[in-house]
Amino acid sequence: MDSLRRSWPIILLILLILFSGCKVRDLGLIEKSRKGTTQKKFSLGKVIYGPDNRYEVTEYPERKFREFARSTAGQISRGLLKKRGGSFYLRAKKLSENGICERERFSDQPSPANCSGFLIGEDLLVTAGHCMQSEEDCRDYHWVFGFKKNSNDQVTTEFPFENVYSCQKVILAEYDPLEKRDYALVKLDRPVLKRKPLAFRKSGKIYDQSGLIVIGHPSGLPTKIADNARVRENGDPFFFSANLDTFQGNSGSPVFNKKTGLVEGILVRGDTDYVTEDSCMVIKHCDNDGCRGEDVTRITLLKDIDEIRNFRLKRNKKMLKGRYRVEARELSIELPSKGNFEYAFLLEADVPIKFMKLSVKVFHPMIPELEIYLVHPSGQEVLLNEYPERSRNLVWKKTFIEKGGSYGLLGPFLGLNAKGVWTLKIVDTVLLDKGSLEGISFSINDKVY
Template sequence: MKRNSFVAAVSVAVAATFSVGFVNITPKVIYGDDNRVDVYQVERADIRDVADSTVALIPTRSIVNSGNGLVKILSSQYGKEMNLCSDEPFFDQPTAANCSGSLVGDDLIATAGHCVSNADCSAYAFVFGFKMADAKTAPESLPASEVYNCKEIVAREYTSAQDYALVRLDRSVRGHRPLTLQRTPVQAGDGIYVVGHPSGLPTKFADGANVRSQQGAYFQANLDTYGGNSGSAVFNARTNEVVGILVRGASDFTYDRVRKCTMSNKCADGGCRGEDVTNISYIVDALKK
């Protein structure tokens, strides 16, 4: 994507394809410049506030009670896990999440339909605060109060056109505010950004994107996203309102046969297929029921 001035520093890129227990997450890709940065690098307080309402969907088996009100997040080193080339950004960061989500009610999370299952909504914990504190401080431990479980799936669709879910947590969320949802559909050319967990990494923010086309059930955009971003909230860059849920896109990686390692797949800013984003209207309607 085209870079803009939302961030204080530049350092980003990565991705992965995950199998999320029930279905395969469709990968995503980088368009133009790679705009993804860690939350601590974001200068704007309103964007940091939005990011604070993001959750990582982490397998419950990867969360261990450490005592003293803390939990340990079991993770792997991203670069080694994915056989990345050594110059890939985020190489040393932990990867733990399979999907992303966002807080849209006191106890309600919006995510992608392919990220959760009606058969077993307890497979994943919904974790706030899985982010880098600075360039070297990874979220290895978190307060147990930041970890929530699924009580029920309020609404869910997973078809070729619609891919969304609304999940009720086991208790009301404290310390994070529900996001505001846009009531009108985005149009081609609208500026947007995304917050989530590409490749299961700590929270990343990526701006500078635009809507390519509005398809009714979903829209296409040139967002810098990857597997693990599925379920991420996509925002109106002007109002910070949620306009959609990231669900699928182009391939994450290419293989460097000379170096024998994996590197980020990149497309021209207006190239490749684009990323598909379910319109937030489905969540708006589900919240009314």
């Protein structure tokens, strides 16, 4: 009995590993850099079945899936992305610096992505549930589109604003290692530009032995497309298994039906990625019918996706729109007592901005508690309001005019393209008091029609 008591921690650890079968971020070996940002060393997760079927996006032969790759994103720590001017710059370790043998494919490429995700709405992203387990997962990471090897054979490490997004909130999330439920739906901080939401299965399930393709960030690498896979086990109501060539970092990747092009599910877990050999790690290889297989959460589990997406589409049909000018008077839209409020409007003119005029009217019992921003479609924003500490105004009404040489608050927007969804963002920093957005008008290039 005493020996059993001494052994119970080891038994518990073995049971946890057997039941999870999952490569959650906490199971990896985490290395802290000198600056405090986290960079993973890969240990548990997925595997190569048969030949290595991973392609660079630009090298994949089917154009349809190269286009689908544009709608996938990598979850990258904010600490690895430095904002300078109108761009974000990535600084990350190479895969070989995380303990992988230099002879392995892609070992000379950076590997910063923690998970993968994909668009199913203009500002809705799906990923694995174990990638979004806390508020910190929402707050501490960016979702980056276009992290790939380009046609010049160079890995992209500089990203414009329109490629980098934040998690505003987690709409749905479930991670249950015992029942193998693993999915999340994330609302991004703004609509994603120039990338189409992916189509997905709405009902039923994929046929046995169907061909599959997965797109994501294996081992945190730039986007890869992997094909030549098939459904191996299809009996569980929550997930199916396949011989997909995936790794840690692929969690959250869309898994496509090769024939239909529909997303069938979300890559969530699998076999061990690497094994140690000669003081470094090499890829674990299995026969196409060998090892445990890779598990894919059925996309049909997210039953609320269509309802949420359709609601947003209806909302956007009512969005304020104009070519050069928009105006809404007597809005009286209530602001939250604490938190973010966003009022979006669409400019359709595909022209560079030479002149701007913005008028805003806001009511609030405590105006100094508010932060009011104008956000360009690229994500670049400016703070519009600064107040004396003892201000007691109940109405904030102000007009901003900007043109070349005026050097006002809206100056950073001059020269940018006007087309896209702009946002007036109001942040209430204190609980209790409520206010309202009363009106807004906005025009560019001195156009009034």
